[in-house]
Amino acid sequence: MAVTNAVDLSKLYTRNFELNDETELVFHQSEIGDVGCVVWDAALVLCKYLETRDFDEGNAWHGKTVIDLGSGTGAVGLVAAALGALTVVTDLPEFVPLMDHNVNYNKSVIAAGSCSAQPLVWGDSSQTQNLKEKFFPQGLDFVTIADCVYYEESITSLVETIVELCSDKTTVLCCYEERDIGNKSEMQRKFFEMIGKRFDVSEVPLAAQDPHFRSPDIHIMKFTPKLCVVR
Template sequence: MALVPYDSEGIGIQKFHKPQTTYTFVNRTIQIQQDWKHLGVAAVVWDAAVVLCTYLELGAFNLQGCSAVELGAGTGLVGIVAALLGAHVTITDREIALEFLKSNVQANLPHDIRPKAVVKELTWGQNLGNFSPGEFDLILGADIIYLEETFVDLLHTLEYLCSDRSVILLSCRLRYERDHSFLQMLAERFTVQEMHYDLEKDVHIYKAQRRDLREDL
């Protein structure tokens, strides 16, 4: 499957064609390289990532010492911010995007924090054997709900990576009916609640946790 852009619904894609974009999180300037031309959606910063970074910075979750994984990381902005906030982060994407992802991570983390951030390949539903079941406290995803053909593999991946203690945070703009359908699928397997809504950027943040089977009895 090619990493190609999807319909941006008139957002104004000019910002995606900029070779670099700059943010300030955790009192640091973060400069993210973008490469829309060659990697499409995997190499630009989406609003959902910025909203999730802001949410994490506000301290809704204590990331100090937390074991976290970012799915479909793209530019790596969310994983970078999580590492700066004290988490041990595995930042993942498909193989084709890894070198680009690594360059952003290394450029934006000081030397003493770099060991806390590992870039690793993860194709949803395929190479899960490279990870331990339920090994992460926190699973992060920004704008990863957009291709219907990936939904089953994404759900399988979330189930595999989650333990009873794990928290999933998904930041997304609900563009199509299929996006709502994914949330319904998610709610069949996890307890899901909306934690935040950014009105300006039209981005939702959902929290999901493994469902207690006793709830269904």
């Protein structure tokens, strides 16, 4: 079955993003499409967190392996790649053209690392395993997720995919914005309840985040796999 693009690549607008060393990335967003067509505030907060003291001002990313889930524009993975990480940005197949466009546009900026745009449907175990074998045969260092708890029907699949990707050396960085509209609060509660069964969860304090890219309504959480999981 042919994939219909979720974005119109002829109707793009840009958002410039500056690293601490004044290197500039350009994120192309689409005027038409689903929620993944734009860069959300939580993604920007997570992007800047990658350059804080927790990661040696960004120097700790050199050579690290990273997969970004629900990437949309690919922003978080592109920043990690610009800091020297070996990254794969993933989303539904219809978002791959937009991610590819941004990877190619920023190619010179991400030369310190690498970035590949790949389709990944959450809950598709064979797809997840294929990505691990192809890009991360030695295991993943980081999984990054920004504002991905949108649809109730996808929560279980998202958790399953996170679990499949992680080994005991993997850290998950999950950034999300509090939202009171609809059932978003209940969805976030359900997501963290499921995650808490498999991971130890801690919150990054505001003081550890970038002073200009942080908000009390936006939370960065760290998940580390539990050493012993009661099934």
